[in-house]
Amino acid sequence: MAMRILNCTINGKPVEVGYDPRESLLDTLRDRLHLTGTKRGCEVGECGACTVLIDGVATDSCLYLTDWAQGKDILTIEGVQKADGSLDPVQQAFIDEFAVQCGFCIPGIIMSALEMERTGKTYTRDEIRKQLSGHLCRCTGYQNIVNAVEKAVDVMDGVVGEAAEKSA
Amino acid sequence: MYDIESLYEATSVEDACRALAEDPQAIVIAGGTDVLVKVRGGKLAGAHLVSIHNLHDELDGVTLADDGTVEIGPITWFHHVTTSPVIQATVPTLGEACDTPGGPQLRVSGTIGGNVCNAATSADSASTLFAYGALLDVVSTRGKRTIPIEEWYAGPGRSYRERDEVLVKIRIPRDHYEGFTGHYFKYGKRRALEIATMGCCCLVKLAADKSTIDDIRLAFGVAAPTPMRATGAEDAVRGLSVAEAVEKIGELAQAETHPRDSWRASKDFRLQLIGEMSRRSLIEAARKGGADI
Numbered sequence: 001m002a003m004r005i006l007n008c009t010i011n012g013k014p015v016e017v018g019y020d021p022r023e024s025l026l027d028t029l030r031d032r033l034h035l036t037g038t039k040r041g042c043e044v045g046e047c048g049a050c051t052v053l054i055d056g057v058a059t060d061s062c063l064y065l066t067d068w069a070q071g072k073d074i075l076t077i078e079g080v081q082k083a084d085g086s087l088d089p090v091q092q093a094f095i096d097e098f099a100v101q102c103g104f105c106i107p108g109i110i111m112s113a114l115e116m117e118r119t120g121k122t123y124t125r126d127e128i129r130k131q132l133s134g135h136l137c138r139c140t141g142y143q144n145i146v147n148a149v150e151k152a153v154d155v156m157d158g159v160v161g162e163a164a165e166k167s168a
Numbered sequence: 169m170y171d172i173e174s175l176y177e178a179t180s181v182e183d184a185c186r187a188l189a190e191d192p193q194a195i196v197i198a199g200g201t202d203v204l205v206k207v208r209g210g211k212l213a214g215a216h217l218v219s220i221h222n223l224h225d226e227l228d229g230v231t232l233a234d235d236g237t238v239e240i241g242p243i244t245w246f247h248h249v250t251t252s253p254v255i256q257a258t259v260p261t262l263g264e265a266c267d268t269p270g271g272p273q274l275r276v277s278g279t280i281g282g283n284v285c286n287a288a289t290s291a292d293s294a295s296t297l298f299a300y301g302a303l304l305d306v307v308s309t310r311g312k313r314t315i316p317i318e319e320w321y322a323g324p325g326r327s328y329r330e331r332d333e334v335l336v337k338i339r340i341p342r343d344h345y346e347g348f349t350g351h352y353f354k355y356g357k358r359r360a361l362e363i364a365t366m367g368c369c370c371l372v373k374l375a376a377d378k379s380t381i382d383d384i385r386l387a388f389g390v391a392a393p394t395p396m397r398a399t400g401a402e403d404a405v406r407g408l409s410v411a412e413a414v415e416k417i418g419e420l421a422q423a424e425t426h427p428r429d430s431w432r433a434s435k436d437f438r439l440q441l442i443g444e445m446s447r448r449s450l451i452e453a454a455r456k457g458g459a460d461i
Contacts, residue, residue: 001172001174001175020169021172021175022169022170022171022172022175023169023170024169024170024204027169043208044205044208045201045205045270045271045273045274045277046270046271046361048271048273051273057276058272058273058276059273059276059277060273060274060277063199063200063201063204063205063274063277064200064277065170065175065200065204065219065221067175067177067219068219068221068222112272112273130272130360131272133271133272133359133360133361134270134271134272134273134274134360134361135271136361
């Protein structure tokens with residue numbers, strides 16, 4: 001099919017890239033932009049490995065046509081680490097809690113965790129489990145992942161709380 | 169890369185209707201969570217797609233009309249149905265049902281209109297929309313018509329919506345929901361990323377004594393080739409006390425439904441689910457209405 005041009009923001013930078021309208025956002029991210037941190041798993045919306053944030057919302061990029069990404073603000077796992085190399089509290093929590101084994105599902109899970117972290121809300125353990133229920137992990141049994149997200153959300157709450165206190 | 173022959177982004181409903189009329193092979197795509205999976209599986213390989221994905225102004229969101237009718241735009245995400253204050257205040261059971269398909273990421277792509285148009289008997293919103301007696305407005309270049317959900321389904325995965333018709337509104341009139349409390353019960357082998365083995369929605373309206381059933385609606389997904397109401401069971405328990413109805417409703421529902429054997433579950437198991445889920449959904453719905461049971 002005739003190529004079209006996508007203009008959007010990816011990981012904070014404006015991007016202009018040609019794409020075939022048959023592509024999913026996952027195809028474009030991996031094959032044209034070489035952002036291979038986003039994983040290709042089931043391709044039918046059942047495993048969550050391809051999760052990215054689209055305008056801040058955790059979405060399966062396998063079932064999202066690139067055509068729909070015009071003008072969107074997209075965040076992939078490559079954009080999570082800060083420019084100075086420091087890790088996001090979610091990433092640090094995954095390390096601290098030994099939440100990673102083979103790692104294939106982790107980029108997707110971190111995106112869902114970020115979505116939670118950035119709301120600044122508190123989550124019960126059950127709410128965290130529900131928010132992560134769109135991901136499959138075949139190694140860990142999920143316990144350490146839930147521990148990590150719980151910790152990251154708590155850390156972030158602390159940061160938000162401090163900022164609020166300072167400004168008050 | 170999907171096996172798509174053409175992809176047209178419609179700029180309005182009128183534009184989508186025109187594009188669907190011009191290309192006799194064209195079909196509608198909205199959220200993509202059913203259509204793209206079917207394209208990938210080969211069932212819709214070589215699809216000609218007319219996308220209504222971006223028609224937010226015309227087709228997205230939930231509003232309450234002056235006469236109390238709940239009006240749901242078909243490309244409203246499942247998640248936005250669940251979180252809509254209008255839905256929570258008027259038809260909360262539909263919000264609960266829309267919180268069950270797939271996982272969180274799917275519920276911000278999948279749309280309630282797509283769930284209806286895909287016409288699967290296992291669709292999580294279907295039994296609840298059946299119980300609420302939803303009215304479905306469709307338009308094409310030939311004009312506009314309203315199809316009550318009872319007349320929507322033609323068979324498994326098939327509806328009486330023509331190929332070139334676009335679902336533009338899902339309406340639930342006030343007298344279909346006012347005074348009712350309800351419960352949607354999804355049974356699957358796991359609690360997320362699962363297609364319903366059985367879905368059951370029960371709505372009840374209790375009399376002032378909070379123990380007599382004034383009105384009841386009992387609807388199922390996966391109990392037959394299409395979603396259905398068990399109207400015989402409803403008629404038989406109307407006017408009874410909640411306790412009596414709970415005793416009887418399971419068997420009555422079993423007598424009226426026609427589940428099948430599939431790789432997901434046997435017919436016998438599904439019949440057992442129908443009996444048990446009817447009973448539990450009725451209890452839950454009546455409790456929400458203030459019954460002491």
